[in-house]
Amino acid sequence: xxxxxxxxxxxxxxxxxxxxxxxxxxxxxxxxxxxxxxxxxxxxxxxxxxxxxxxxxxxxxxxxxxxxxxxxxxxxxxxxxxxxxxxxxxxxxxxxxxxxxx
Numbered sequence: 478x479x480x481x482x483x484x485x486x487x488x489x490x491x492x493x494x495x496x497x498x499x500x501x502x503x504x505x506x507x508x509x510x511x512x513x514x515x516x517x518x519x520x521x522x523x524x525x526x527x528x529x530x531x532x533x534x535x536x537x538x539x540x541x542x543x544x545x546x547x548x549x550x551x552x553x554x555x556x557x558x559x560x561x562x563x564x565x566x567x568x569x570x571x572x573x574x575x576x577x578x579x
Contacts, residue, residue, distance in 0.1 A: 478576035480523075480531055481508055485546075493543060508572070509538040530579060537572050544569055 482505065486496060497513045500506055506515035520531045548561045565573075 478573070479579060480527055480534065481542075481572070481576055483573065493541075496543065497541070508542040509535060510541045510543075515541065534572050534575065537575065538568055540568075542569050542572060 484500075484505075488496065497507050497510050497515075501510070501513035501515070506513050506519055508515050508519075510516065516535060520528055520535065523531055544563070544565055546563060546565070550559055551557070552559050
């Protein structure tokens, strides 16, 4: 979407810190991540014409734009696989709508 990319990652562990560090290392920090370059340091690197959109997007997020759509884990008592699914939250959907309109 120009300033941002919707990415699907499949993890062996559910460590959000690892996701954040690796994405930042590859030059694509998680939007809204204050620790690994997804907030003000990201905006500073942008061209002037993109700074307004980036600031608007970050204003729509009170957090990192990181969401687990699906989780699987073993039940602690009997080991059977538990699976949970969740749609993208409203704030991330709003950012995607904004980006699509740009």
